[in-house]
Amino acid sequence: MDSETRVQINDEADILEARQAARAIAGDLGFDLASQTLIATAISELARNILKYARSGEILLRRTARNGARGITIVAADKGPGIADTELAMTDGFSTGRGLGLGLPGTRRLMDDFDLVSEVGRGTTVTATRWTRRS
Amino acid sequence: MVAYLCQDREELLLEWLQMVEVDGGLWIGATAAEQEATAGKIYDICVECLDTLSYKDAEEFAQQVARRAVRGTITSERMLSGMLALRDVYWHCLLRHYFEEPKRLDEVLKLLESVMNRVLVILAMAFSIERERVINAQQGSIKELSTPVLRLRNGLLLLPIIGMIDSDRARQVTEQMLNAIRDFRARVVVMDITGVAAVDSKVANHLIQTVDAARLLGTTVVITGVSPNIAQTIVTIGVDLSRIETVGDLQGGLDLADRLLGYRVIIEEKAATQAAPMTVA
Amino acid sequence: MPVPILAQPPYLIASVQSALTDADLIRLQNDLFAEAQKRRSHGVIVDVTALDVIDSFSTRTLRSLAAMLRLRGVETVIAGIQPGVAMAMVELGLNMQDVKTATDLEAGLAYLRSRPHGAVGRGQ
Numbered sequence: 341m342d343s344e345t346r347v348q349i350n351d352e353a354d355i356l357e358a359r360q361a362a363r364a365i366a367g368d369l370g371f372d373l374a375s376q377t378l379i380a381t382a383i384s385e386l387a388r389n390i391l392k393y394a395r396s397g398e399i400l401l402r403r404t405a406r407n408g409a410r411g412i413t414i415v416a417a418d419k420g421p422g423i424a425d426t427e428l429a430m431t432d433g434f435s436t437g438r439g440l441g442l443g444l445p446g447t448r449r450l451m452d453d454f455d456l457v458s459e460v461g462r463g464t465t466v467t468a469t470r471w472t473r474r475s
Numbered sequence: 476m477v478a479y480l481c482q483d484r485e486e487l488l489l490e491w492l493q494m495v496e497v498d499g500g501l502w503i504g505a506t507a508a509e510q511e512a513t514a515g516k517i518y519d520i521c522v523e524c525l526d527t528l529s530y531k532d533a534e535e536f537a538q539q540v541a542r543r544a545v546r547g548t549i550t551s552e553r554m555l556s557g558m559l560a561l562r563d564v565y566w567h568c569l570l571r572h573y574f575e576e577p578k579r580l581d582e583v584l585k586l587l588e589s590v591m592n593r594v595l596v597i598l599a600m601a602f603s604i605e606r607e608r609v610i611n612a613q614q615g616s617i618k619e620l621s622t623p624v625l626r627l628r629n630g631l632l633l634l635p636i637i638g639m640i641d642s643d644r645a646r647q648v649t650e651q652m653l654n655a656i657r658d659f660r661a662r663v664v665v666m667d668i669t670g671v672a673a674v675d676s677k678v679a680n681h682l683i684q685t686v687d688a689a690r691l692l693g694t695t696v697v698i699t700g701v702s703p704n705i706a707q708t709i710v711t712i713g714v715d716l717s718r719i720e721t722v723g724d725l726q727g728g729l730d731l732a733d734r735l736l737g738y739r740v741i742i743e744e745k746a747a748t749q750a751a752p753m754t755v756a
Numbered sequence: 757m758p759v760p761i762l763a764q765p766p767y768l769i770a771s772v773q774s775a776l777t778d779a780d781l782i783r784l785q786n787d788l789f790a791e792a793q794k795r796r797s798h799g800v801i802v803d804v805t806a807l808d809v810i811d812s813f814s815t816r817t818l819r820s821l822a823a824m825l826r827l828r829g830v831e832t833v834i835a836g837i838q839p840g841v842a843m844a845m846v847e848l849g850l851n852m853q854d855v856k857t858a859t860d861l862e863a864g865l866a867y868l869r870s871r872p873h874g875a876v877g878r879g880q
Contacts, residue, residue: 352775352777355775356774356775359808359809363808368538369604370604370607370608370611372611373840374646374650374839374840374843376840377808377809377838377840377841377843377844378840378843378844378847380808380809380844381809381810381811381841381844381845381848384775384809384811384813385811385812385848388811388812388813410604443812445849446812446847446848446849446850447848449847449848449849450844450847450848646843649843650839650840650843653839653842653843654839656839656859657838657839657859657860660859660860660862660863661859662859662863684843684846684847687846687851688839688842688843688845688846689842690851690852690857691837691842691845691846691851691852691857692837692839692842692857692858692859693835693856693857693858693859693863693864693867694859
């Protein structure tokens with residue numbers, strides 16, 4: 341039972357929409373309130389990155405399941421400038437824009453599974469999943 | 476096919492209700508009117524699924540039913556066998572209408588089979604999810620009882636932690652503490668871990684995060700009863716001990732809390748043979 | 757959307773209802789400066805009870821708001837960060853160092869009242 345929700349990210353109002361959609365889906369899947377907030381926060385970070393570096397992009401929310409556990413998968417994709425050194429991007433302290441330099445590594449901590457794919461000049465895609473039953 | 480199911484709705488609904496009546500009805504305790512209304516709703520949703528092959532309405536309805544049911548008197552078995560009965564009712568109806576066109580009948584029955592199976596799965600899943608949600612909520616209540624948060628005086632909470640803490644419990648403790656801080660407007664929390672022998676680095680990290688989170692709510696956490704073992708673990712994970720307030724024993728922690736809250740403790744010395752009474756200003 | 761600012765002399769209270777955009781922030785900073793100057797406020801409370809998410813951007817904007825006000829001798833208190841939000845912030849590695857935080861509006865007011873006027877604190 342896979343249903344997807346796509347939110348185009350073009351301005352700040354879209355970030356709110358993406359967060360609310362994620363909360364609704366997470367609530368449905370049985371995530372408690374605290375987890376819903378973690379997920380919504382991850383979305384906020386990813387969506388802001390899209391706006392800041394790529395101007396526009398898309399957040400895809402997907403219900404998923406594995407070994408009896410349910411989860412929500414976030415795919416944040418843009419066709420922006422891309423990240424040259426993805427390993428460096430995943431190290432705490434890295435930042436190319438104004439910021440706390442905590443974006444991606446922090447977001448990874450909020451989620452269970454995390455994958456970053458990026459190519460300079462082509463764009464960036466972050467795929468992250470959080471599960472309801474966690475070890 | 477859909478046309479036939481719509482056209483024969485009255486008749487088929489009756490047939491279905493009679494079938495489930497034998498088992499005691501879909502819903503124990505519902506009036507005849509309620510049963511009919513619900514049955515009608517289910518009937519229409521199934522027909523819509525057959526028509527549009529979209530299951531959105533079915534999913535929403537399944538959630539609603541599951542929520543009401545899990546707390547009440549519908550069991551999933553009863554509901555599912557009711558659905559199977561409905562499938563049979565549709566089946567017979569279609570048999571009647573298409574028996575002269577075997578090829579068409581075959582197509583139609585295959586479609587019916589696949590759609591109704593899907594609806595059954597949706598319903599079963601909804602029940603399962605809702606049951607789990609209820610169980611989690613109950614377990615949450617049990618967990619909360621095992622970690623009391625004591626309100627000592629205005630603005631001061633005591634959180635004694637006893638026994639094993641794993642990541643899950645640590646997270647639950649954090650949540651409980653933060654909620655208590657918010658509810659009681661606590662400015663200082665004394666978290667006593669005398670009763671905790673050891674923690675792994677993951678849990679030690681959680682404890683530090685608890686202190687940080689409380690700080691965001693404007694509250695200072697004083698950790699007391701830190702065993703040498705745990706102190707070592709905290710240092711090993713690279714936490715600067717000056718970032719957190721730790722005090723050897725609980726009494727020391729409470730004294731510190733009083734100072735942080737702005738109380739001054741006055742000890743009056745009486746005769747050497749008498750105990751020294753303490754007053755708190 | 758402009759953030760409503762209430763006067764509770766000698767303090768100001770700004771109730772943030774939704775995530776602040778860049779534009780909202782600049783507007784809020786200007787509004788708070790103007791009001792604080794006009795009323796000679798001793799402190800400002802930014803009430804974030806209604807925020808269900810505080811990400812790195814929001815954290816940065818709140819901290820810079822406090823820093824700007826501090827330059828003018830006005831202390832800022834961030835009040836009402838919700839438990840779930842605090843947990844997410846900590847997981848993300850965010851903090852409000854340099855800025856005083858309070859459990860809620862009342863606690864924020866109690867704190868400001870306890871401060872000697874003119875002394876702008878540096879958080880915890």
